[in-house]
Amino acid sequence: MKLKIIIGGIVVIAGIVLGALNFLESNVEYTDFSTAERTNKKVQVKGEWMKDQPTNFDAEKVKFSFYMKDEANRVSKVVLDGAKPNNFELATSVVAKGKFANGEFHATDVLTKCPSKYEGTSETVKKSL
């Protein structure tokens, strides 16, 4: 009986440790460009796409680049592995996940947040009259 509890306890604790370690490791920290530049870790940066600055898509390397202003108002070039994300133009804010290197932010993933995507607004209702 005691042995059973001990073994069971070890299994449960091992499971929890496994879960906790992975949880902490895969929870990518939110930060800004300056911190990202210093730490060289994989991070997430939330910010705003600078629409008045050039964007570029490199069809050969399949990289999409744009300029983004983070919450500390620093503007940096972001190079995304992939094409322009869906609904990029609509996004009120974007979250780039990746690392800072050579003066650019190399993103593996860019999430877009579009509040108006599914909900009708005063603008849309006027258009559909």
Next chain:
Amino acid sequence: MLVLGTVAANIVRFGFVAALAAALFYYRCARTSSPRLLGWARNSYHLATVALMASASVLLYLILNHQFQYKYVWEYSSTTLPLALLMSTFYAGQEGSFMLWALYTSVIGIVLMRYSSRRDYETEAMSVYSLILSFLMLMLVVKNPFTFIWDSFPSDLLKSGAIPGGITNVVVLDAAKGIWAQYPSEGRGLNPLLQNYWMVIHPQILFTGFSSMAVPYTLAVAALWKRDYNSWIRVATPWAVFGSMVLGTGIIMGGYWAYETLGWGGFWGWDPVENSSLIPWLLCVASIHTALNQRKSGAFVKTNIVLSLLTFIMALYSTFLTRSGVLGDTSVHSFVDPGMWVYWLLLAFIAVFSVIGFGIFFVRIKEMQKLPIKHSYFSREFALFLGAFTLSFVALFVAIGTSSPIITTILKGKASAVEIAYYINTNLPLGIVICLLSGLGQLLWWKHSNAGSFLKSILTPVALSLVVTALVFFMLGSADFRILLFTFCAAFSLFSNLKVGYGVFMGNPKFVGGSIAHIGIAIMCLGFVTSSHYDSKATLSLERGKPVETMGYRLTYLGYKELDSERYAFNVQVEHGNTKRVVAPIMRFNKEENSTIRNPDLINFVSRDFYVSPVTVEEASQSTDVPLRLVKGEPQQIKGLGVEFQGFDFADEQRAAMAEGKEFFINASLQIADGKTKRRLELKVKNSPSGAEFIPASYISSDGRTYEFTLRQMMPSQQDPSKSAVEINVKMPNDENVPKREETLVVEASIKPMINLVWAGTITLIVGFLLTILRRSGEARLNGDKWEGDKA
């Protein structure tokens, strides 16, 4: 039409009261067993169901008739949708999907009522179940699908005074005060991502499964109430199996949808929406396994009750995660914030049913017999217990991962989601254990196994699994030990269950359901490994008409075809060996929203899928455009020309023209260095009330080539004029040496080996579930507390 919605909204309110009344009548009836009260209770329940059906019919009618006076109809449907999709807009939004959930819950309740009355469970079970239904209907009372559009946009749509001529779609709201409202003539339409036949079938199946998750909970609470800790498991099992089958089918269908049309690249993305159905499914499947133990030996009473309670509570918790807006912007899904009411109501929903379920559980906990454990650790019972335990752990890890935004908000103050690696790293070891147990468990005997005969029975499956693992290793190759172990265990489960299933089938074919379900899971797991771990990918630029070789395939972009005003199919010819096929991935460009939606296409070979996902398309260009960003005083080189931006030129007479509101010009001065000569080039911007127009300027170089310069953007610096900049475009001259580039399609091509195993395994699993339901419902029909026959 206005009356109809108001009536329907009131019918929903009435239905809520009826469901609540049913719960109370059933409750009283369980205490007094008065036949009159039973009649009232049943009638109230039926009334609630009829009310739901009536209001759902009204909503469907309003949608089919394009009644855009209603916000929900305007928000999700349009006059251009084909009939099937138009009908599916019923559940495109939150209000409608809650209604679908409530509707299916009420219909399942009718079946449950008849089923439970034959087994003397009706009053207790239906009392709990009616309470669940009343909560769902309360959600509809709060989140009313029948609100008028002008209530949402009063300042835009509500008007007073005389109605101007020429305006259609007008409703007079108050003739005496002259208040009227204008409403849209067209709806916003269904989200293009959802415009697919899967939208018609998948949510229906998913919600049927989701609704049936309430039944094991209901029966567990009823059993505690009745102090019937043993025979209830027979009553509940067919429902747990049914729920698992339907919900499992729905989950896999969603995966297929994501894979085949949404272009997620795989069938599972560990997205909160997917996880939210997976968590209750895992717990329900775990409970089926421990239920087997209880039927056999009478043990695991508490485990079964707790798992049945958790199945439903976690279904509610998952709903809270995906519906309350707590996940915010951490997922690819946009979770609309439904408002505080829904948020608190969902929390109350979880709290009330946790308190009821676990409250009565702790009240009764001492009464439940604790049987001395009769089985050894070397028995099927113990394997089943460990399997259920591991499944619950998977559910826990998935729940924690999905809740990550909430956990990180509490810990760090900022919500963030876990990466997919979290789910793989935590669940892969558990998956290995589950596969191993699902093979071992079948080979072990009840109570205690004999080591000698067990070793004999294990020999063939182990040998065959080693062969499969070696095949996978040598043909596909892998350095990851965990993957090979998973492959081995999945193959072991497959062969063990084939062996045992064959024996059972020869004895009594009715009992083969369990083995078949396990075979299905094992085949699926093998498919996960081959298609997800051994897939290969390449991103390619396909110039029209020029074949590109990749991964043994030859791809040629043939050109596009316009499907309608927004959708274009891009035909790509794929050659492999002797086969030559054309795939046509689709891109949808919405000009109004300036968005692109991409649908992949695939070729399904027996041994693999060739999957082509469009990325973007670039128009043909005869001469190369070079964009340049020039800071004042910093020259740049393009093809032997030096280009320097010297400043803006805004002459006084132009300033005067601007002040008078007339057309005026601003120039950006460039200096072009061509060998030794330096020339000035003015790039003009014409500003008029209709907007700015950039006028191209040509430059003919000393070797006679024409360059065309166009200003793209002016970036004057107020603080420091010496840092002013411009962005220009230089159209390079036609050059024989620079090959002209055809229209180019960029795609991501991938090969998914043996992905058909996933689909074949799914079908096998469903067949296994079906056979099990037939067997268990047959058993549930037989009254009495006989222990069932030994083998199986």
